[in-house]
Amino acid sequence: MHKSRLWLLYTAINTVFVGVWGAFIEIPEKAGFPATLGYIVWTLTMLPCAIAALWIVKWQLEHTPRDIFLGSMVGLLGAGGQLILFQALRIGPAYILFPLIALFPLLTILLSVVFLGETCSRRQWLGIGVALLAAFFLAFQPGQNKQAQGYTWLIMAMLVFVMWATQGFVMKFANSRMKAESIFFYMTVSSLLLVPAAIGMTNFSGAINWGWKGFGLAVPIHLLNAIGALMLVYALRYGKAIIVIPLTSLSSVITVILSLIIYGVVPDAVLTAGLLLAAVAIFILSE
Numbered sequence: 001m002h003k004s005r006l007w008l009l010y011t012a013i014n015t016v017f018v019g020v021w022g023a024f025i026e027i028p029e030k031a032g033f034p035a036t037l038g039y040i041v042w043t044l045t046m047l048p049c050a051i052a053a054l055w056i057v058k059w060q061l062e063h064t065p066r067d068i069f070l071g072s073m074v075g076l077l078g079a080g081g082q083l084i085l086f087q088a089l090r091i092g093p094a095y096i097l098f099p100l101i102a103l104f105p106l107l108t109i110l111l112s113v114v115f116l117g118e119t120c121s122r123r124q125w126l127g128i129g130v131a132l133l134a135a136f137f138l139a140f141q142p143g144q145n146k147q148a149q150g151y152t153w154l155i156m157a158m159l160v161f162v163m164w165a166t167q168g169f170v171m172k173f174a175n176s177r178m179k180a181e182s183i184f185f186y187m188t189v190s191s192l193l194l195v196p197a198a199i200g201m202t203n204f205s206g207a208i209n210w211g212w213k214g215f216g217l218a219v220p221i222h223l224l225n226a227i228g229a230l231m232l233v234y235a236l237r238y239g240k241a242i243i244v245i246p247l248t249s250l251s252s253v254i255t256v257i258l259s260l261i262i263y264g265v266v267p268d269a270v271l272t273a274g275l276l277l278a279a280v281a282i283f284i285l286s287e
Contacts, residue, residue, distance in 0.1 A: 007239025008286060010231045011247050017228035019254020021221055023262065028218040032209030035086055036202040041215070042222040043079070043191045049230045050188040053181035062182040070174040071186025074167055078229075079191040081163035083198060084156050092153025095141040100157050102139035102252075105132060105245045107165030112172060112241040120242060127284030130277055131246035137274030138252040171233060172241035180233045187229065247285055253278045 029035055054061060088097055109128065112118045120128065174183050209215065228251075235244045253275060260267055267275065 007235050007237075007244060010235035011239065011244050014228045014231040014235060014248050015251045016254055017224045017231065017251075018248070019251035020258065021225040021228065022251060022255035023258035024217075024221050028209070028214050028221065031213040031217070032207055033214035033218050034202050034208065036083075036198045037208065037215075038218050038222060039079075039082060039086070039198045040195050041218045042225055043188070043195060045219065045223040045226040046184075046188040046191060046229065049226045050185045053184050053230060057179055057181045060179075061185060062178045067178045067182055068186060070170065070178065071183045072190040074171045074174060074183055074233075075187035075190030076194070077163045077167035077170065078187070079194050081160040081167070083194060083201065084163070085160050086201060088153045088156035088160065091150075092157065097153070097157050098139040098141060099136050101161050101164070102135040102249065103132060104161045104165040105135070105168070105249055107162065108168040108245045109242045111166070111169040115169070116172060116241065118240045118242045120240070123284060124243060127281050128242060128246050130284065131250060131281035134274050134277035134281055135246070135249040135252065137270050137277060138250075138256055140270050140274070142268075168236070168241050168245040172236045172244075175233070175237045180237045184230050184233050187233070243285055247282070250278045250282065 025035075025038065029038065085097070085101070105128075171183065232244075232248060235248070256267070256271060256275065259265070260271075
């Protein structure tokens with residue numbers, strides 16, 4: 001594949017892997033393996049990916065203060081946002097949280113245009129807009145009777161929105177100044193630093209499934225997400241953040257399709273609209 005198209009290959013791998021991860025991650029959680037412990041498993045599955053990445057560049061890890069700071073920022077923004085989302089979902093309605101956070105590429109696009117000078121053709125801007133609209137519909141969940149406690153959950157959701165949007169921008173910025181492999185290594189290390197926080201958020205009073213349906217299944221599922229994270233770093237090495245990030249947000253297409261198959265559910269009008277818009281966006285942006 002021509003180097004100019006590598007971004008599309010890495011973006012596609014990320015989208016598929018993260019989409020499959022999203023469809024199956026509920027299985028170990030429903031079997032009694034908490035999401036917070038799943039976070040720890042995810043950080044551990046990133047280790048072999050980080051080692052493989054360093055092997056590719058013959059163990060030439062960049063280690064200037066700037067390199068360490070940029071790589072660590074990418075990791076802390078992504079992993080920290082994930083832990084905050086866990087807490088937000090405990091006290092806030094998912095049907096508001098997910099559609100709100102799904103629009104984080106908007107801020108990534110703004111930051112990339114203003115500070116990185118990225119530009120697109122009219123066709124690509126159309127594709128970006130359609131992708132964002134599709135992400136909103138795909139993240140939408142029917143309202144539930146869950147009572148939200150105050151507005152702390154909304155503040156948390158906005159914080160996740162900003163952190164994940166900034167992560168994409170910093171990842172692209174870092175790729176212009178250091179190797180993608182070094183970025184991923186520091187992402188891994190900084191994510192591991194948040195493991196104590198994940199342990200503190202875990203409710204150990206109930207039974208935890210350490211068997212094959214719990215912990216055992218969580219390992220290969222989270223490995224998909226770890227590989228997907230590495231692919232995202234590579235995608236942003238070769239591609240524009242304003243195109244890559246909206247496309248990767250369409251991983252929910254894979255999640256939705258697989259979930260419909262697994263649970264035998266017929267998609268409603270909102271999901272159908274999201275799937276159709278996603279197909280249009282992928283066609284436009286992949287040209």
